[in-house]
Each structure stands twice: as structure tokens, then as C-alpha cells.
Amino acid sequence: MTLSPLAACAGPGSAPGVGAGSGAAAGSGITLALNRSLVSLDNKLNQFDAAVTVQRGVRQALTFIDPKLTVQHVLAERFELTAPTEWTVKLRDGVRYSDGSPVTVEDVATALRMYQKVPGSFLAGLFPEWPTVTPVDAATFKLVTKHPVPTLDYLMANILITPAAANKPEELQGGVGSGPYVVTAANRGTGEYTLQVNDKYWGPAPAIKTVQVRFLPEEANRVVALRSGEVDVIDAISPDAISQLSGLGDVEVQQVPSTRITQLFYNFRKPAGHPLADPRVREALSYAINGPALIKDVFADSVSPARGVVADTLTGAVQTGEYVYDPQKAKQMLDAAGVKDLKIKIIWETGEFANDTSVMEAVVEMLKAVGVQAELQQFQPGGDISKWRQGRGGDWDVLGNGYPGPTGLALTPLQGMFAGTKEKEATRDTYQGYVFPKIAALLEKASQETDKAVRESVLATAQKEIWNTWPCMWAFVPKTVIARRKRVENVLLSPTNSYELASVRLNG
Amino acid sequence: MTATTVGPADGSGSRDTAASPGRPSAVTAKDLARSAAVRRRKSARLKIWVGSVGVALVVLPVALANLLPIPGPDEQSLSLRRLPPLTGGHLFGTDQLGRDLLSRVLHGGQVSLTVGVLAIIVSGVIGLIAGAAAGFFGGWVDTVVSRLLEAQLSLPLLLMLLLVVALFGPSIPVITFVIAFAQWPEVARLTRSLVLVEREKPYVAAARVLGLHRVTTLLRHVLPNVVKQASLVILLLLAQAVLLESALSYLGAGPQRPFATWGRIIADGQDYITTSWWLVTLPGLVIVLLVVGVNLLGDGLRDRARRRKGPQTEGKVSRA
Numbered sequence: 099m100t101l102s103p104l105a106a107c108a109g110p111g112s113a114p115g116v117g118a119g120s121g122a123a124a125g126s127g128i129t130l131a132l133n134r135s136l137v138s139l140d141n142k143l144n145q146f147d148a149a150v151t152v153q154r155g156v157r158q159a160l161t162f163i164d165p166k167l168t169v170q171h172v173l174a175e176r177f178e179l180t181a182p183t184e185w186t187v188k189l190r191d192g193v194r195y196s197d198g199s200p201v202t203v204e205d206v207a208t209a210l211r212m213y214q215k216v217p218g219s220f221l222a223g224l225f226p227e228w229p230t231v232t233p234v235d236a237a238t239f240k241l242v243t244k245h246p247v248p249t250l251d252y253l254m255a256n257i258l259i260t261p262a263a264a265n266k267p268e269e270l271q272g273g274v275g276s277g278p279y280v281v282t283a284a285n286r287g288t289g290e291y292t293l294q295v296n297d298k299y300w301g302p303a304p305a306i307k308t309v310q311v312r313f314l315p316e317e318a319n320r321v322v323a324l325r326s327g328e329v330d331v332i333d334a335i336s337p338d339a340i341s342q343l344s345g346l347g348d349v350e351v352q353q354v355p356s357t358r359i360t361q362l363f364y365n366f367r368k369p370a371g372h373p374l375a376d377p378r379v380r381e382a383l384s385y386a387i388n389g390p391a392l393i394k395d396v397f398a399d400s401v402s403p404a405r406g407v408v409a410d411t412l413t414g415a416v417q418t419g420e421y422v423y424d425p426q427k428a429k430q431m432l433d434a435a436g437v438k439d440l441k442i443k444i445i446w447e448t449g450e451f452a453n454d455t456s457v458m459e460a461v462v463e464m465l466k467a468v469g470v471q472a473e474l475q476q477f478q479p480g481g482d483i484s485k486w487r488q489g490r491g492g493d494w495d496v497l498g499n500g501y502p503g504p505t506g507l508a509l510t511p512l513q514g515m516f517a518g519t520k521e522k523e524a525t526r527d528t529y530q531g532y533v534f535p536k537i538a539a540l541l542e543k544a545s546q547e548t549d550k551a552v553r554e555s556v557l558a559t560a561q562k563e564i565w566n567t568w569p570c571m572w573a574f575v576p577k578t579v580i581a582r583r584k585r586v587e588n589v590l591l592s593p594t595n596s597y598e599l600a601s602v603r604l605n606g
Numbered sequence: 607m608t609a610t611t612v613g614p615a616d617g618s619g620s621r622d623t624a625a626s627p628g629r630p631s632a633v634t635a636k637d638l639a640r641s642a643a644v645r646r647r648k649s650a651r652l653k654i655w656v657g658s659v660g661v662a663l664v665v666l667p668v669a670l671a672n673l674l675p676i677p678g679p680d681e682q683s684l685s686l687r688r689l690p691p692l693t694g695g696h697l698f699g700t701d702q703l704g705r706d707l708l709s710r711v712l713h714g715g716q717v718s719l720t721v722g723v724l725a726i727i728v729s730g731v732i733g734l735i736a737g738a739a740a741g742f743f744g745g746w747v748d749t750v751v752s753r754l755l756e757a758q759l760s761l762p763l764l765l766m767l768l769l770v771v772a773l774f775g776p777s778i779p780v781i782t783f784v785i786a787f788a789q790w791p792e793v794a795r796l797t798r799s800l801v802l803v804e805r806e807k808p809y810v811a812a813a814r815v816l817g818l819h820r821v822t823t824l825l826r827h828v829l830p831n832v833v834k835q836a837s838l839v840i841l842l843l844l845a846q847a848v849l850l851e852s853a854l855s856y857l858g859a860g861p862q863r864p865f866a867t868w869g870r871i872i873a874d875g876q877d878y879i880t881t882s883w884w885l886v887t888l889p890g891l892v893i894v895l896l897v898v899g900v901n902l903l904g905d906g907l908r909d910r911a912r913r914r915k916g917p918q919t920e921g922k923v924s925r926a
Binding site: 316317318321336338339341342388391392394395396448455456458459460462463466473474475476478 | 680681682684685687702703704858862863864874876877878879880881
């Protein structure tokens, strides 16, 4: 394999000990069991955290967010802010796809167009504006924006590059990528994929030759499969499963602080006059939730209480307040707001977070204690919750949902959740109808501010303003947890709940 | 040989022969006690008793759950989660949210049994009507009903139920209806075959000669003669209906939370199977007790009905 010196120390594959000669168990494979179905190996619509690991095994971006939440260059050799509204990018020498064709500037331009065109794009909410590609030479181009986007290098870590001719404004089910693995078998229906090492990979060869991906939605099944050695790595583990697995000699549980925040988020599409359109009512309901008990007894202290509107592990996050349990105050505030016999509907998708059903059933009883009747509606994975979230499926009041921090920056989830505008709401592209022009303006200002200190100051103000609107009934920050068999080594788990497949090794 | 004069094989007349002091017989009371007919009768009686006890052990507490001195099914105490059975006043222990498991099982049984009973009533009525019409009228009615039966029996049952629940949403009426829909073929098939036999009997011809309308003949004279046997099958379907409801709940297609149903209690408990065995085992045992009880009771009643079928049928013919 011909590698430039720089390629050998590029982001993915740059993990210590990983290299062409480090294949301790060459010819061996591992099996990953995911709690959600990996419906594609592309992230245009489907970027739940654990999927990122597999998706990036096949397709790569210009940059990569490492476990320390800093930007590493992958397909880009150089990614620099050369003017307030202009980034200059140079593609790494020798980067190529699994079919041997080189990664080109046109591929990047096409990828950006496709991510913009896809309806309901997850990433659309993260980008304050989409950059345009201006080629400079065969390997160099400029990413130009109308307004400054000083965090574009972080954001571009989410844009996976595919050959221009094969890219479409939809989720790609297979095809060619530049990652260390190629897809040799895929079954979208069952969520099962087989990845084989990419013989033409431009970086250091992965140690693991074959990666099987399976979808095991039931935690008990994942735990039993791991214990029996049927699978090697499982994700989304509840505290009870952690306690079951912790004492086993051949299994190791790995935890890191997460960039994700899990919320009971209000529906902001309620008409004026509806109780939930009143921030006093939203605040009152938050006092009904016994967060400390949920964290201690249901989560066994494996999550931490949210003290802000995004995970405090993110760069730029500030503490804005705490969720306090005070049912008496909740009743008083509801009475003061003239709300009696309130009925609400809580919706969520199974597996959205660990112990989801226990939390929801506990919340129903907590709300009942303050005179609020809550109805639960649980959606199975693959169901039409997305239609409901857009207000097109049915009416609901509170959504149980997790929001990731895929760039490691607080700005990204803040932008994605709270920068909604009337224009975005017209196409239902806001986060549960959250539209506050003042907050959107602050976030826009922060997203365009090139001075880091000023940016973080504006961001802090925005977060306090958001907190004062009481967007959540309750929120917590989970830990990123995986369990693996001890023969699987060097899993560099990131707070974004992903790891580089190319770094993983087998012992024995 | 005198032994050949002993009554019918079902044993219904054997007592007279052996017990009559004036008629000599080589068959002793001991022989009779060991006969297959008597064994079957005893077996039927035993099945009825054991089945009744099993069903009563489950159904009575379930029916009286609201009156028993136990906590509410949703009353939670997070600090008392997963207490083992017989701890802290909880006979079955507590679940993952500190709720009394016995209360959850009993109130869950109310949902499961209500769905099961409603489902078999609906499926019984549909099956009786469709099967009786097919058997009695024959012709195109029989063809349509029989083809529908065959079509439905060829479908994978659970997958079809999951599909319907996915389409119409997991509410109690929908689940009741889909289970009823799933079960009507068995009742209809049996009713059709019973009616086919009945319609050839002289009392039906007599009714026709007397000028009774065919529908009247069917409703007033034929159906009463088959409804008892058909209702035993319907009783047996109760166990299947409860199992189907539990299976749907287990697979996440049951009524929405926080309704406790047996399938959901087991599904929720399976995450803790290695640390809290009672969360799965005890609700599972309750289901087993009910299903085995219903099956034994149904079997026993069917066996008894078979023995009495002859004389009863004659009686109804004479009334006709």
C-alpha cells in the first residue's frame, strides 16, 4: 500500500498501535449489536449515535471529531479559515475510494448539494448556512459562506463523502466509500450488514478483517448475546445491565461522559391559550418530576442531571439552572396559572434512551401526584414518530428525545434545537416548533462570530434565555456506555458514542 | 357371554347391569371400576376439578383485585424497587419501579382476561352464525364461508395480528377485535360440521314438512343442539386468546402503557431476569396456571358432554 507520510498519521487510523502490521488477529472478525436498526450506511437522515461508528467505517468526511472533542483532519489535509466567510481545504494526497478512484473536489460539492436536497435532513438544522464549493485546483477548494461560519471544520465532520456520480439526495444503502471497510452484504429490513476490510484503503489497514453488524433491539437479548460470545460489542446499556455485566471476567464495560442530552421536551406548536403555551405551566410541570429519585433509583447514578439546555461536556455549554423537585410548588403554580385537570400526552420511541419505559411510567405517576393526567404513546423503532414530531401524525404534548452533540460544540445542538424561525416552521424544520426570534438571533450571532471569547459570551446569554423559556419538563445527560468482550481491544470510545472501527484490535 | 351384555361402551348403562341384584353377571363392581369407561369418567371429573381450581385460583383474585388489600398497580416507590417476594408486605415482591408485582399481575389479568373473554364472545358469535349458515344452507353460502376459513387459516396468525395492530393502533378494542377475528374459523369449522350432521336428522325434515321457515328451523331447532359442544370449544379458545393477548403485549403491540398486561410485565421483567427472577417467573406461572386450568376444564367438560350426548340429543328431538 502506498501511503504518504501524512496519510499515515491522519485522523482515523491514527490511533496508537494501529497500522498495517498490527493485525493481531488478521482474518478474524467481530460482531457489533446495535439497539437501533441501521437502516443505511449514510447519515443523511439517520444519524443516531451508534450508527456513526459503522457509517464512518465505510464513508468518511473531511474532518473527524476525536475522543477529546477536537477536530482531526481525515480526507482533508488542510482545513483553514482563510477569510471570515471562506475556508480553504486541501484534499489529502492519495485518498481514494474502495474502487480505486480518487476523492475529488466535485465529490465534496455534490455531497453538500445532496445533504441540502434531502427532505427532513438531520444535518440541515446543524448548519447555520450551507457552504458552496469553489474549486482552486484539482485537490484544493474553498468553502464559501455568506456569513462567517467559524465552526465549519467541526460541522463538516458530519458530511460523508461519496463519489459524485453515485450520490443521491437520499440515504445510500450501499455503494462506494473511502473508509477502511466495504459493505459486502446488507439487509436493511433486519438491520444486518457485513463489512469487509477495504483492500484499497488509503490509510493504515485495519486489524479486524470482518465486521458483522446486527440489530438487537431488546437489551436482554444484547446482554445474553454478549455473555454467550455471540456478539462482541453492545451499546445502549441500562444501569441494570451494567451491574449484570460488571462482574463477568470476559466482559468489560466502558463508559465516558456523553455529549448527548436527553429531554422531556414540550411541544411548542400549541396554540396561544393552551396551557403548555404558558411558560409558567411548563415550569410548574418541571417541579413535579422527581429527578433525583429517577437518577438514583432508575438510572443507578449512571446519568447526571442536566444543568443547562445542552450537555455540559460540550465546548461552550454553560450552567443555567437545575431541575428542582417540588410537587407542592408545582401545584401552586398550576393553580396560579388557572390550570385544572390538565391532560397531556407523552410520546417517545422505544430505545431512545436507556430505561425509557421505566422513566416514562414513573413520570406518569409523578404528574398524577400534582393532578396532571398523562397518557403515554410509545412508538416502535421504524414507526411514524417522525411524522408526529412534525405535527403531522397527531397531537402530543411532551416528547421523550435525545439530542446528540456530534461536533463537540455546544453551538451545534443549540443551533439544531433552538434556532427555529417562522420560515423553518413553515416546512416543519424546527425542533418541535421551538421558534423564539430573539434566541434565534442570538444563536445566529454566535454562529457567525469569529472571536471565540465573544462567541462564547453570546452563546452563554442565549442559553440563559433558552432556559427561561422552560423548553423541557426534565432533562439529563447520559453516559456513553458500551460493553465488549475483553478480546476486543483498543475501542477508543468517544463522548459522541462512536469509535473508530479501524482502531479496534482483537486479542486472541 | 354375559359380559357382552354390559351397556354401551361409554359406560352410561353399565351401572344398571352390574348393580341389578336380580340379574346375574360375571362383571363385578371391581371390574367396572377398572373399566376404560369409568377411568375416562374419573379422568374427566379430575380434569374438571383440577381445571376449576386452577382457573379459580387465577380468575377470582383477578376479579376481586380492586377489593383486595393490596397497593394500586401503578403506585410506585422508587426506593423499594425489585424487592424479592415475601418482602416488605409484597407477596410477589416489587418490580423495577417499586410497584407491587401481585397487584400488577392481578390488574394486568383484568386487562388480559377482559380482552380474552370479549374476544371469544365475539369470535364465538361470528363463528356460530357463519358455521351454522354454511352447514345448514350449503351451496354458495358454504362455499363463501369455507373459502374464507381456508384463506384465513393459511395466514400466519401472529404476523397477521401484528400487522392489523400496527395499522389500527394498539388499543383494547382493536386487540380484542383482531383476536376475535383470528379465532372465529375454529368455531365456524366445528359448528359447520355439527350442523351438517344435524340437518340430516328426521326432526329437521319434520320441521320442513310442518312448514317452518329454514332460518327458523336453524335457529330454533338445530342451533340449540350444537351450541353446547361449540361453546366448549369456545371455552378452550379463552386460553388461546389470553396467550395471544400476552404475546402481542410481549411484542410491544399491547395496549399503551401504563396499562399492565401479562405480556408486558414479562417483557419488562426480562431485562432483569438474571438479577430479579420473580419479575418474569411469577407472572409466567400465573399465565401457565390459567391456560392449563382452562384447557383441563374444557377437556373435562367435553369428555362429559360426549358421554351424555346420546340421551340429550334424543330428548331434544322429541321436543322438536
